Amino acid sequence: MKMLINVAETVVADALRGMAAAHPELTVDVERRVIVRRGAPYEGKVGLVSGGGSGHEPLHGGFVGRGMLDAACPGEVFTSPVPDQMVRAAAAVDSGAGVLFIVKNYTGDVLNFDMAAELAEDEGVQVAKVLVNDDVAVVDSLFTAGRRGTGATLFVEKLAGAAADAGAPLDRVAAVARRVNESSRSFGVALSAVTTPAKGAPTFDLPSGELELGIGIHGEPGRERRAMMTSGEIADVVVDAVVEDLQPDGPVIVLVNGMGATPLLELYGFNAEVHRALTERKVPVARTLVGNYVTSLDMAGCSVSICQVDEELLGLWDAPVSTPALRWGC
Amino acid sequence: MKMLINVAETVVADALRGMAAAHPELTVDVERRVIVRRGAPYEGKVGLVSGGGSGHEPLHGGFVGRGMLDAACPGEVFTSPVPDQMVRAAAAVDSGAGVLFIVKNYTGDVLNFDMAAELAEDEGVQVAKVLVNDDVAVVDSLFTAGRRGTGATLFVEKLAGAAADAGAPLDRVAAVARRVNESSRSFGVALSAVTTPAKGAPTFDLPSGELELGIGIHGEPGRERRAMMTSGEIADVVVDAVVEDLQPDGPVIVLVNGMGATPLLELYGFNAEVHRALTERKVPVARTLVGNYVTSLDMAGCSVSICQVDEELLGLWDAPVSTPALRWGC
């Protein structure tokens, strides 16, 4: 498998150098792997820190900036970052108003952020944590590590970021983040497996004519393999999964997310089917975002995330945001 | 080859329905295949119209909005649109100040836009045309159809769009567009071939361990096939190609563009190498844009475009733009 890389070992460091070169509005510590919004800490503002394995770009580094994250900690590809990174990020963005850790629910992320929270609190930083676990493909039971954090991470980072930007205190920002997570569900579909630089070959075999339903964002196989379907049929399956689980009784924001290698032309076509499917299920759509936001390297496929919103959340969504990958209103 | 589509025949129409659903700020005529900025025509403003085959998204539809295009005409996948679309678009955006057609230099695009210009002028619309032909991989001689229009299309649409937004008259907007094109060069590299919905299989064979240098954006093979190289080596080849041809003696804007299936992680890493290569060749970089902007469906690979800028062009680059795919300053 060919990749546009130097060697597998330097992929993350190289990308950080490239981010630094492209984004003077960010402070990128390539050595220590922390991306910080220039000017941080902002007086009186709660600091938002997230992070996770690399390979999901633009998540999280592409969401650092006004109205979203203050810092991001990229781990190795598909490997959660280490506590040192989060401790450093927390120190860099804490203005005294405290820091919120936004953690996708994976054993590795949870354990590392937990350790970091302890260490940061030892250093006098007030830390709150919110867990994102929106993936309905995973049965949330005692017999699993719980639902994965996927597309809804964007919702949580955007809406909590807007709350922090508006001056909300830590407990309030954390409460918004939790509410957003509780109001969100996602489901993903893969048309191809993913190839990590370290492995250099697809993580699983997906024969032509088949797709994987209920995939995560780390090249894990899904819950079920099926014969290939049309975009409309896939939309029905995916929308059913999220709507049946969330049971929204009001308008939603919908994210039609590409996994990385699916052309935007196809994603927009899929969005048409997602809108149709939501309309048929009487779910009104307040806002739509289509694009590659929470990706899985070179995987072909898509995921749909919905977040039920009230006036407050919709206002936070529409609030100005200025990051490399999400920008409006400013 | 699996695709997230219904049937090949409806791919473009489906995508337009999806764009309409996602972007209330655009008026999308799905039937007639014209995407128009809501509110157009804008009193006294020159109208900018572009278009081309589909499969290069977000180009051009994703660049319709304030400070960029007023309308876009998407053709079938990799097939230039028909004159009827451009005539309709011109009529929709002409405020009386005239319309600029931004045409990528392909026989099909040139012939169809030429016919459209004649027809639109018959209908009383003043039309100017600018040809984008930035691809240094093609020898510009009597023995070719001339250089292809690729990544620099983004520069032309952005900078001419800003000039029009600032109220410049048609001849001035056209002059800016021509100057931007003359100041720009691009070169692309493919790590994989592309699969069109109509064909359903890769357009050419690219064995593992090899890459294509000097590719276009339509799945055409490149000028030369070489053994796979590192990201740093590729950057040297690509930067040499554009710098030797343009011979810039001042700062440039650089676009590090993904062809569609190359992960952003790799693109950013490549950007680091492009910056290194430009710095070694003493070319100062004024602005950098990294992402999938002028794509070729599911092709893996990248292209680099540079545009030499003076104060005026840099000001136009920094001017507000608000489109689905490019947005800043507003």
Place this chain on the structure above:
Amino acid sequence: MNALPSPGSPGSPGSAGATVDADFVRRWLDTATASVDRESERLTELDSPIGDADHGSNMRRGFIAARGAVEQEPPGTPGGVLVLVGRTLISTVGGASGPLYGTLLRKAGKELGDEEAVGADRLRDALRAGVDGVAQLGGASAGDKTMLDALLPAVDALTGALDAGGSLAEGLAAAASAADEGAVATTPLRARKGRASYLGERSVGHQDPGATSAALLVDALAATARDGAA
């Protein structure tokens, strides 16, 4: 130059005087559409190594639309049908082939004006006018590895056959052979126009898709005359 059998002379069916009317052109359109439909994948296949893999679907879309347009409001003259087909191709194909084939047929139709039925010589004039239009619009010459490499020999062969006293069917049969040969002969050529020209030397060794579709269209013309003459 001076065709001996005068146009319109009451010869046997199938002589140079055989009439080409609106119905003839419609039958040609049916045959051509069926042929383009059948060969669509092959045309796209040919457009893959040296193009962008759309020629087959382009032609198919255009001819199906043209047939629909003609069926909906069938013009009464051969020129009228040709102009309508040309216009429809321009409005539905896109790409390089849309304006070029559109021009070929529009110019050919215009040459015939509102004549109700014409003989072989006028058909030749029309084709010559159409092919000139293609050359002018696209700026290509013989040997550039384009549709002209099938079209130019076809018109020349038709002219030669008629000059030698051949019938319409004979002339078009000669034209079809010449077009087929011309299409095949594009293989060793290096492209100088259109997308294939980007490939330079690498365009050598592939048959041009446009020349191939042009040959299909001329073949359909020959078949129409042959079937009409049978």
Place this chain on the structure above:
Amino acid sequence: MNALPSPGSPGSPGSAGATVDADFVRRWLDTATASVDRESERLTELDSPIGDADHGSNMRRGFIAARGAVEQEPPGTPGGVLVLVGRTLISTVGGASGPLYGTLLRKAGKELGDEEAVGADRLRDALRAGVDGVAQLGGASAGDKTMLDALLPAVDALTGALDAGGSLAEGLAAAASAADEGAVATTPLRARKGRASYLGERSVGHQDPGATSAALLVDALAATARDGAA
């Protein structure tokens, strides 16, 4: 429970009284690092069908860093080395295995305090403390298809062997066999923790990568004792 051969009793080399000092732990680290390096691809391979294909590179990165850290400033006690290795794993591995293995070794090292050299029983105590730490941090139990399925049997086997009067080398050899068996025995299990749990039934039929790497670490311990005893 009450090991008969008292710790530190001057037995033959290789008896339960054989001492585990800083040098012993350093030699273990060398062996473990070499083994993890050698098996890195296999670990990643095992992490592909039921994980995210990074376990081998995670372990490799961590152990190479740990070895570097220990070489740079070698602690003087076995506990000191273990704590440093554990801390380095936490700071360099990430993922689930980083904090878990880091905790395993940190807790084991802390159990040894600043003792300069310990016998087999204290090593067993240390391992037990480490494994308890893993269970507490990760919340997994035996049979959940995790590294614990190699670690728990290993500590039990070591305990049993020592209780039966075995030497350090014998005890660790028993531990290694038990770890290896435990790792293999994860194959039919359905994962209830970590990434593999997302797969539900589809996790059955694959050996757990973390159990496999845990067995490598215990194997290295046995090899260190064996080589030292030889």
